[in-house]
Amino acid sequence: MGKLFLFMLLPSPIHQVSFRGKSLFVKRDDLIDPFVSGNKWRKLKYILQDAAQKHKNHLITFGGTYSNHLLATAAAAAKNHLRTTAFVRGEEVNNPVLSLCKLFGMQLHFVDRKSYKNKKALFEQHYSGNNDTYFIDEGGASKEATRGCAEIIDELKENFDYIFCAAGTGTTAAGLLEGINKQQLPTELHVIPVLKGGDFMKAEIANYVNDLSKLRLHFDYHFGGYAKTTPELITFIKDFTGSTGILLDPIYTGKMCYAIFDLIAKGIIKKEAKILMLHTGGLFGILGKIDEFG
Numbered sequence: 652m653g654k655l656f657l658f659m660l661l662p663s664p665i666h667q668v669s670f671r672g673k674s675l676f677v678k679r680d681d682l683i684d685p686f687v688s689g690n691k692w693r694k695l696k697y698i699l700q701d702a703a704q705k706h707k708n709h710l711i712t713f714g715g716t717y718s719n720h721l722l723a724t725a726a727a728a729a730k731n732h733l734r735t736t737a738f739v740r741g742e743e744v745n746n747p748v749l750s751l752c753k754l755f756g757m758q759l760h761f762v763d764r765k766s767y768k769n770k771k772a773l774f775e776q777h778y779s780g781n782n783d784t785y786f787i788d789e790g791g792a793s794k795e796a797t798r799g800c801a802e803i804i805d806e807l808k809e810n811f812d813y814i815f816c817a818a819g820t821g822t823t824a825a826g827l828l829e830g831i832n833k834q835q836l837p838t839e840l841h842v843i844p845v846l847k848g849g850d851f852m853k854a855e856i857a858n859y860v861n862d863l864s865k866l867r868l869h870f871d872y873h874f875g876g877y878a879k880t881t882p883e884l885i886t887f888i889k890d891f892t893g894s895t896g897i898l899l900d901p902i903y904t905g906k907m908c909y910a911i912f913d914l915i916a917k918g919i920i921k922k923e924a925k926i927l928m929l930h931t932g933g934l935f936g937i938l939g940k941i942d943e944f945g
């Protein structure tokens with residue numbers, strides 16, 4: 652397990668930047684590692700520890716064709732001499748993220764969307780009776796994952812009025828809320844679901860955390876749905892990156908950061924508020940949308 656930490660930049664630094672006249676603190680989880688980046692490392696940490704304790708040396712996991720989770724798992728496994736196999740949703744394709752996964756030694760099996768839905772069944776079908784294999788759910792969603800994400804809060808040395816994060820499954824948000832509650836911080840957690848119909852998110856977070864009083868969800872920043880973009884979003888990302896030097900991806904962090912400045916412009920969030928934005932990494936998401944950036 653020691654090796655897992657050796658190559659990771661932890662605790663991740665906090666950088667203060669200024670954009671549109673507003674000062675903003677950014678927790679740079681994107682800098683933890685170029686490939687095992689952001690919340691995907693936070694989520695994997697205790698999962699990999701559990702696998703190691705159980706003497707499992709072959710990780711089996713699941714993801715889409717541009718999955719940050721697959722790349723993070725492939726890279727973390729390679730550092731720790733573990734085998735990895737991924738079931739990838741949809742027809743066989745190649746792209747820079749999948750090429751990197753393969754470079755890190757991950758084996759890819761493409762499965763149709765219907766079969767992909769039942770992950771436990773896929774696992775059983777291919778690996779029943781195999782003692783080496785360890786099941787990791789899509790995106791690493793699990794109780795272990797929330798435990799790793801709660802440690803982001805433990806790393807903070809000062810208080811913030813608001814912490815902002817992007818949400819796909821809501822696991823990262825659940826962990827952050829757990830950390831805030833445990834330390835009884837006055838901080839509100841503002842969560843930006845990046846997909847349409849994020850109403851399930853509150854229930855998902857409630858699976859892990861009892862007290863939701865510090866949770867605020869903003870449902871209007873999905874830009875048409877998961878991995879959908881608009882020219883306005885792309886322009887915002889270019890502006891922010893060009894004037895702060897911090898890259899944002901168009902799937903997660905770009906939408907969250909857009910939301911922060913939109914909520915300020917609309918007077919919903921006070922401009923003077925001390926805000927921490929969690930940069931969850933995932934920058935290879937830019938490659939999937941590179942044509943839109945011109």
Ligand SMILES: *Cc1c(COP(=O)(O)O)cnc(C)c1O
Pocket residue numbers: 689690691719720790817818819820821822823824900903904931932933934
């Ligand atoms: C996966 C991912 C998220 C979403 O995390 P959840 O725990 O699924 O809500 C947010 N940001 C980035 C960059 C990601 O890769």
